[in-house]
Amino acid sequence: MSQKRKLFEEVSDEPGADARPAPQGGMIDRGRGGARRLIRAWLVVLFVLVVVMIAVGGLTRLTGSGLSITEWKPITGALPPMNAADWQAEFELYQQIPQFQIENRGMDLAEFKAIYWWEWGHRQLGRIIGLVWAVGFLGFLAARRIPAGWTVRLLLPGVLGGAQGAIGWWMVSSGLSGERTAVASYRLAIHLGLAFVILGVIAWYVMMLARPERDLMQARRGREARLFGLATGWLHFAFLQILIGALVAGIDAGRSYTEWPLMGGALWPPQMMVIEPWWRNFFENPGTVQFIHRMIGYLLLAFTVVVWLRGRRSAYTATRAAFSAGLIAVLAQIGLGIATVLTAAAWQVAIVHQMMAVAVWVLILRARFHAQYPLPQSVRG
Known part of the structure; x- marks a missing residue:
């Protein structure tokens, strides 16, 4: 016959009570963890790079340098001209477009180099941004450190960045033929507009990752x-x-x-x-x-x-x-x-x-x- 339990007997006195798992807090964040701080730091780096990219793009436009590179070579174009023959070849390509023939006919090679470096730097910065995004995204993905629900979100800046590169060349190509001595203004607007969209997406993610998931859910109320x-x-x-x-x-x-x-x-x-x-x-x-x-x-x-x-x-x-x-x-x-x-x-x-x-x-x-x-x-x- 079992003994009657005392009225004020502690539950912990019950046999096997210590073996029961204690309640765990923070269940909202369980399964949503990941490397939130590291991902946020990576996004902050991308944010700064995009801001610099917008500044360099603006200066490239203001210095009239955007049409100095007349070919789109996403991979091999990472290397600038390495000798006098390469520089002369690039200059001859520039001499064939309307901007040189109408506005800059008196330009010499030294002046061409000045505008060339602005456009090359702009394109190179785009490559760096793409590389930083790819290394970060693939690294976090391989390490399985991306929080639940964030994989597609973090993929988005990369997709938009790839589209931005294609739109950039579409913009430049508008000034390489015909009578136009600059890029089409509406293509420039699309190019700059997408840069601001990318910046906004990254900024929103940075703000979200600054607070735990449970805090965001509570704040939403x-x-x-x-x-x-x-x-x-x-x-x-x-x-x-x-x-x-x-x-x-x-x-x-x-x-x-x-x-x-x-x-x-x-x-x-x-x-x-x-x-x-x-x-x-x-x-x-x-x-x-x-x-x-x-x-x-x-x-x-x-x-x-x-x-x-x-x-x-x-x-x-x-x-x-x-x-x-x-x-x-x-x-x-x-x-x-x-x-x-x-x-x-x-x-x-x-x-x-x-x-x-x-x-x-x-x-x-x-x-x-x-x-x-x-x-x-x-x-x-």
Whole structure:
């Protein structure tokens, strides 16, 4: 006959109780672990490289160097000309394209080398980015250190990077024949736009990996849906302005009207629709393209203020600060845009204007992230 258990008998006194496994915490992260910190560090390196790539690409455009290499050799093109004969051969290829024949006929070999190194460096940096991504992705994949659900995510930057290389050559090829002495502006816009998409994807992943999976799931419960929607619209609006800015850069429209706030003494420039067919004015008419860029800038400022006013009402301190940072970046970018116009797009000002666009893009994305995954805080804030 079994003994009756005492009323206050400890459960641990029961035979075999010590053999039972103790409850384990952190079940949300179990199976989702992986090398989150190492992967985040790898993505930060990629982020920095892409930012540098955008800067070098901007300088390549501003120095008129983008058409100096007239062939696409993804593998063998990694080596620059190694002797005088190689340099002469490259120079002769450049002499066959419209840019040399129309604009640079007096260029000598030494001047050609100066623009060649900019384009070669731009392409070489693209190869380095591809190599860093491939080594990191394949290494983490082989070691089985990629967190659950992240394999496709981490594959995406590599796929987009490969597409970017092909689009880059598609852009360059538009300036190698016909009467064009520069690349097609709309192809430049697509090329730059994809660079910003890649940068945004990497930045979003870096922000996600900065916090454990369980924290993200808990933060999602405090998601501010309306603010997130406004931030998404804000991001798209900024992206549109970046694309139009690329159109401005592609045809040097920033040097067509160098006064502000008027254009040629009027609110809008004369002869806005003189090119036939009419739709080409939106891509090839410097006055029209610059006018559109200005108007979109004013609208973006107005929308930014609306989003910021809504962001100020967030219950989370970090979210309010993120939206304020985005506002400050937009204000600074508009000031740089005006300075770019007044200096006739001097390269020193123009490149700062382009890189400030990177800051605007990332800070708006950060504000959007905080609306989606707000940081927890005490009741007192």
